[in-house]
Amino acid sequence: MKLYVKKEEQIKDILDLLSLYGLRLLSKEITEESQWLEEWKKTINVFELIDGVWVNPFSDKKIEKPGIVLNVIPGSAFGTGLHSTTKLAAELLRKADCIGKDVIDVGTGSGILSVLAKKFGANRVLALDNDTLAIEKAKETAILNDVDIEIRESDLLSAVEEHERFDILVSNIVAEVLIQLMKDHKFDKVLKEKGFVIFSGIIESKEKSVIEQAKEVNLVLRDRTEDGSWIALLFHKKT
Numbered sequence: 001m002k003l004y005v006k007k008e009e010q011i012k013d014i015l016d017l018l019s020l021y022g023l024r025l026l027s028k029e030i031t032e033e034s035q036w037l038e039e040w041k042k043t044i045n046v047f048e049l050i051d052g053v054w055v056n057p058f059s060d061k062k063i064e065k066p067g068i069v070l071n072v073i074p075g076s077a078f079g080t081g082l083h084s085t086t087k088l089a090a091e092l093l094r095k096a097d098c099i100g101k102d103v104i105d106v107g108t109g110s111g112i113l114s115v116l117a118k119k120f121g122a123n124r125v126l127a128l129d130n131d132t133l134a135i136e137k138a139k140e141t142a143i144l145n146d147v148d149i150e151i152r153e154s155d156l157l158s159a160v161e162e163h164e165r166f167d168i169l170v171s172n173i174v175a176e177v178l179i180q181l182m183k184d185h186k187f188d189k190v191l192k193e194k195g196f197v198i199f200s201g202i203i204e205s206k207e208k209s210v211i212e213q214a215k216e217v218n219l220v221l222r223d224r225t226e227d228g229s230w231i232a233l234l235f236h237k238k239t
Contacts, residue, residue, distance in 0.1 A: 044074060047082070050090045053116065055082075059144075068119050071144040072112055088225050088232035089113055089172045089200035095223060095234060096196040098122040101167035104190065106156065106181060111138030111149070113170055118147040126166070128154040157186040166190055170198040172232075175206030179213045188217060191237050196222075200232035207231050 001023065005011060008030070015025055044057050052067030059073045093113060099121035105114040108127035111134075118125050127138050127149055138151045152159040156177075169191060171178060178199050181187060191197065197219055202210055210233065211221060219235035226232070 044082070049087055049116075050094065053090060055112075068116070070112060070115055070119070070141075072110055072141055073144065084227040084230045085172050085200045085232065086112060088227055088230060089170055089198055090116055091225055092198045092200070092223060092232055092234045093117055093168070093170055094120060096168050096198060098168065102126075102165070102192075103168045103170065104128065104160070104166040106154075106169065106171040107173040107177070108138050108151070109134050109172070111141035111151070113172060114138065114149050114151075115141055115145045115147050117168070117170070118149055119145070122168075125149040126160070126164070127151045128157070128159060130155045156181050157184045157190060160186055160190055162189070164190065165192045166195065167192050168196045168198065170200075172200040175202045175210050178202070178210055182213050182217050182219075193237065193239050195237045197235040197237070198232065199235070200230070202231040202233065203229055204231060207233075 001018075003014065005014065011028070046054060046056050046058075046063055046065075049055050049070070054063065054065040054067065054069045056063040056069055056071045057074050063069050090113065093116060098117045100123050102124040103114070103117040103122045103126070105111075105117065105125065105127045108114050108129045111127055114125045114127040129135055129138065130153065132153060135151055135153050142149050142151065154160070171181060173181075178201070197214075199210060214221065214233075214235050218238040220238055221233060222236045223234035224231065
């Protein structure tokens with residue numbers, strides 16, 4: 001088992017916990033974040049996110065692939081789409097059919113799903129995140145892909161105007177935050193009639209809680225997909 005921690009004082013607590021399972025420390029190395037990032041970049045390459053959608057993590061290379069190419073520069077805080085939850089959300093985004101639709105991405109991170117929605121043919125995309133670093137990263141990703149998306153700093157739906165409505169809402173966070181999102185007083189208003197909701201980042205033990213809360217806000221489960229221990233759900237708003 002190889003672990004990465006941000007603060008050295010965290011190590012003792014982690015080792016105490018792991019010792020309960022018979023694990024002991026073999027080696028420890030301190031690396032500056034910039035050095036770690038450069039080493040990590042050496043391990044990544046162009047990859048296929050979902051069928052026909054490729055991710056190019058290189059800022060100095062143009063990649064020609066059949067289908068869609070997303071240019072996303074790796075960063076220390078936000079990834080390139082390698083995580084299963086991003087893949088699952090992307091698959092459901094395609095199934096929801098973005099052509100000519102208005103899409104809102106809550107918790108956009110690097111902006112990869114927002115950019116993908118636009119490349120899938122969305123009319124308008126609004127990307128939200130409460131992290132200033134994520135906002136800057138999403139802006140960078142939009143520029144790299146030459147797409148026009150709106151990006152706002154927002155705690156859940158706080159930055160959404162009262163008149164704004166969307167056909168598709170996508171959110172790849174964690175179950176607890178997804179439930180909190182559904183309890184937001186703007187959640188029902190922000191979705192157009194027959195709107196779609198895509199939730200990813202759900203672990204198996206939390207799936208039932210997400211589905212139960214979805215029923216409370218008039219969402220009907222239409223599709224479910226999983227990869228390992230991660231689950232993504234596609235809902236349709238009742239009329």
